[in-house]
Amino acid sequence: MHGTKHPSLRNRLLALVPANEFQNIAEVLHPVDLPKGTVITRANEKIDCVYFLCSGIGSVVTTAKDGQRAEAGMVGREGFCPTSAGVGGTISIHEVLMQVPGQAYTMQLGAMTDILPTNPVFSNLLARYIQSFAAQISFTALCNANYQVDQRLARWLLMCHDRLDGDEIMITHDFVSLMLAVRRPSVTNAFHILEGLKLVFAERGRVTIRDRKGLEDFAGAAYGDPEEEYRRLIGEI
Amino acid sequence: MHGTKHPSLRNRLLALVPANEFQNIAEVLHPVDLPKGTVITRANEKIDCVYFLCSGIGSVVTTAKDGQRAEAGMVGREGFCPTSAGVGGTISIHEVLMQVPGQAYTMQLGAMTDILPTNPVFSNLLARYIQSFAAQISFTALCNANYQVDQRLARWLLMCHDRLDGDEIMITHDFVSLMLAVRRPSVTNAFHILEGLKLVFAERGRVTIRDRKGLEDFAGAAYGDPEEEYRRLIGEI
């Protein structure tokens, strides 16, 4: 962090910390590269590091004791993970893996524990993010219960798009099927529907968003509310 | 709150606030009775009051713009609602309705906003609860995606049981079907399965838990992890 200018931080949360508190935080932040597939948080293990992504996307996956897995939500430069560290917790129920590679600033859990009680604005910012993330998970739960695969896929693609700079997402049907907790052929089928409507363009290992607005219309009520909650509590993504 | 002894408060969060902070909070708390069906928080409207339940259960329901509804989780004397008020928010994405009637202490949103910045232990306690509630929602999402109706019903009944004193729950199949986002006959069917295993006893408008341990076994990995997270972050329920 030495020499990094505060406003240039691409992580939205860090960028919003006032200067007096940011001094304390900057001292313990370290930049890291996170290649695709890196597991930055393991479920049900002692938390090692806390991550503030500057680019890339992490998938936040709930893992049950019997091995069942499903994505709860995703985190990019608008948030941090694991969230439990933001309130003084030491264990995460979620696994977080880098679905799209990127950079992050990281701090040791111990540093976070020291910083939280003495930096109230920072603490409140993290708590606000946790609340907005809870909204995101709520909609994941709603969508899992009430919407079909194609609509859920549209929502998922939009959430990726929000956290990326371009229109290209490098992912396989197989990975998406894990995230949506459906069969891989169901994802293939759903992509065909979105392609037929000219909303996306799918190649081997790559998806290009062609019509963002159309995708939003297709996703309908499945997309949007959690994003509003984030804007209310924190600001523009 | 005049004359109420602090340790006698049945709400778990209020009971854990240290005396020096509790003084400030007690001044603005008011007891209320909450009959069955009371909607204590409306979705997407300005928050009026914050509730700390002492008894009863509130269902926290996500409502999409197209009217789709599904339960995100439930709150009893172990928590508070609406959660967004706990970090300074003024609007809730969730509706909360009293599924089992009870009592609560309540404060105006304005009082909450005043109290949060000056009472750090209280603020952190609320943030911890939000994190544990996020864990609860995460498992709702996982269960909606991966488990069958009977197992989800078992989880739901266990969560009710945790928040009640006896073994009786006054609910209709119709209400449960709304909460689980399934058809009402699917609930009837799932109850028959649980009754066949002698785990519960179902009458018109009433369910009695006969075998708590057996229900937990039946629910399997669908139940337990969020409850652990609560214990880690806050303490016994």
Next chain:
DNA sequence: GATTTTATGTACGCTGGCATACACTCCGCT
């Protein structure tokens, strides 16, 4: 006691997504 309302039991046809399997195609590697 009779009537209405509410809650539960049950049936029927339908379909989305499941589990599984296999073929094809693109890409990297030797």
Next chain:
DNA sequence: AGCGGAGTGTATGCCAGCGTACATAAAATC
């Protein structure tokens, strides 16, 4: 160039849960 693995397209049989409808039964109301 040829091989092998990874990613995608597609098929088949199956079933859980859907939408809907209707019958019964228990409570509430008159």
